[in-house]
Amino acid sequence: MFIAMKKRTLSFLTLIILFIPTLKAQIDVDLRAKFEHAEDLKHHFYGFSLYDADSGRFIFGINEEKHLMPASNTKIFTVLAALHILSDSIPGLQYVERGDSLIFWGTGDPTFLHNRLDSHKVYDFLKRSGKHLYYVPTQPKEPFYRNGWAMEDYDEYYQPELSSFPIYGNVATFRAPQSGSLSVVPALFQELIHVREQSSNRANFALSRKFDTNVFEMSSINVKRGYVNEKPFKYSDSLFLQLLVDTLKKEVKMIDYEKPSDTHILYSNSRNEMLREMMLPSDNFMAEQFQMMCSFVKYGEFDTRRIRSDMQQEYYTHFTDKIDLQDGSGLSIYNLVTPRSVVELLALLQSKVADEAVLHRLFPAGGVDGTIKSAYQLDQGQPFVWAKTGTLNSAYCQSGYILTRNGRRLIFSFLNNNFVTAPRTIRKEMVAIITHIRQNY
Template sequence: MSRLLIVLLLIVGFSAQAQRYPKRKIRKDLQELPGFGESYIGFKLYDPQKDKVIAENLSEKFMTPASNTKLFTFYGSQKWLPDTLPAMEYVQRGDSIIFWSTGYPLTLHPDHPDSSVINFLSQVEPNKQLYYWPRPTEDGRFGPGWGWDDYDGYYGAEKATFPIYGNSIQFIVDSQNRSFSMTPNHPGFKVKVSDATDTRVRISRDEFWNEYELKFKEIGPNTEQVIDTLIRPFRYSDILFTELLSKASGKKITKITDFARPERFETVLGVQADTLYKWMLQPSDNLYAEQLLMMISGTQTDTLSTEAGIFLAETPQAFTNVPIFPNGLTWRDGSGLSRYNMFKPNEIVTVLIELYKGYGESLFELLPQGGVSGTIKSWYKGENGPYVFAKTGTLSNNHTLSGFIKCDSGKVLIFTFMANHYTVPTNQIKENFAFILERIRKAY
């Protein structure tokens, strides 16, 4: 058999295989699967090797991205931030060291505690005076369009110029012995223990004060877990930050305001940037995302600003000829908690294309992997390892999934699902996504 004939047969074979799930069948499923008919389902499937759109639905419509917003934060961050992230900046003047923030979120964070700042401060000579300058910021504690009651949830840590302990308290609660511990522990943190119990441990906080109420859970003969770990945000202030940092470093730290960031300064380095990106993307950490946008702004201005970070993320750098988002984006925060964010499926695919150009398949190690890690650990499991590498996003009645699918043929495709305004359980939406992705995996 001639080589030409073999090539032709392979082409025909792949074409026939793809025809088992052509775009008309994909669109039919997008309209008829349970819960899809009454919802708005944005979708796009793109082949980066052929630069070809395979199928799409409502790809030019604005939709709520939820935590898919973090893909755009990631894109802007890897464009503007260095490979090793700056944890803190400082200058030495005589017997004084004046330091300030970069927006870096990992200092003593409960999930990924980085001690770069603490190690530096604790090693300062005893004759040196330490002064903290709160860097200017245009941001409030929350982003525009966040839920007013987000302050009480583990996912709602406040934005800040210099986060510490993830701007949260880690409670370890022993319901059997009715005891608990806190990290960090500070005299300003007040905890009232309720006489009542509940089916699970509950910790609530006053919106404006660091006053908490703790309810232990009921312990019965069949209770297997008696110790629980909960994370709850604290109300941030510069004074609280200075006191926590002073205690952790063992140094007296004085806050100052009459200072301007100089042109020349020294930098304390933190973790590798890709490490933080992975920690943001896989569990979908909101504080990391918000602080990254502030860090982007800090590369070009003295003021830490989400709005400036978004502007820079959208703006082409000097060596880039044209912006990848020529019409701009309806983008309001780093995490996707804001209901004001609106992206089109086309724009999500565009940012995935750009990320894939820069990272190649090494990008898959940073994203959640179906059946293996992150927010899709329990979904989209492959028979011989992960085949879906994608970022989720969920707000009430909205669920998104965007990323990459590795097909049985070895081909890598880029996709986005955006399900908005559905009324069925979110698990039904995920099952629909899984059904379509599985058919794509086998067909292409």
């Protein structure tokens, strides 16, 4: 009986093995026709790769070996680095006590006094301390902008300056509680709001920051009630100290002090919750600061180029295609990856996060939340795609996980570059193809 059962088992496995190439051929014919009829994909460069996570096989690809700019799909690489290097909680403060003194260093934590994400653990620790406070600044080994960033975006909300000890997310938040009145947090910047010379009170309202100072200029006083905007401020250690003293309402001195070996770490937030906060709205600042924290934990210094190099040696050299990353957020136009390598990255993440629900929660869910909430409709009342988007000028990308109606678990990467049409037209074609895969495979 055992022999008979074994024969039946072998026969069943043989059928599966024979079925997979047949399915692959059917998918190839079907999807190739879908791409050929996608008119809005014909005028730019794109690549697509599809992988069956259950069988461990690539089942379809078009230009999957071509290097393309991934935009914010780069953040998926940052997720891998964070899961690999950081513990369950992110480091919020490094400190040592010496007599009546508390000496502390930044860790790269982006959540300190952040208007949404601050756990208040670091703030409360410093506020309640009865010791004299001394801050030791640490200079990162890189400039506050990464290679390939657009310098003209210096005062856009999505590109704050990077630092070893961020405060308020390194942005000033402006609000108009009533028409013609503008307030700002931190309040320290209130006196630095000016009306632009030769401006007209009838002109449309606009707010900008001068490149090399923290002077913010209004184009007019015609600001409407309910206006909200975030502008990065020009970061410096002295400004950080001013802001810290202003909020703690106690004296803090800045000193040069060699870091001893017996320092302690105060943890501030859940790593996975912060990764979710990075991925769903595609927060560039948080992505870069995650790499800063990884560098701090691994080397005791801030050198994100070294993190990317080490991740390359440990993981990416085993991918089919070369990976070239200049940052952790995807703002750099120098980042280049292939769809096939992004799929391999997603498969690697799937192997590292055993609980699929935990993994999916790190990604926007189509029809539910994040950057693809409005892109997809629920199918049979359920989300079926969990994917990271990536958007830059002439770049729109999606990469992630698909659950088909038949229960098949698929991984995909769809990268689009160099189009001159509106991104929404590209997104429409992508959504149609991903939805077709959901409903037919």
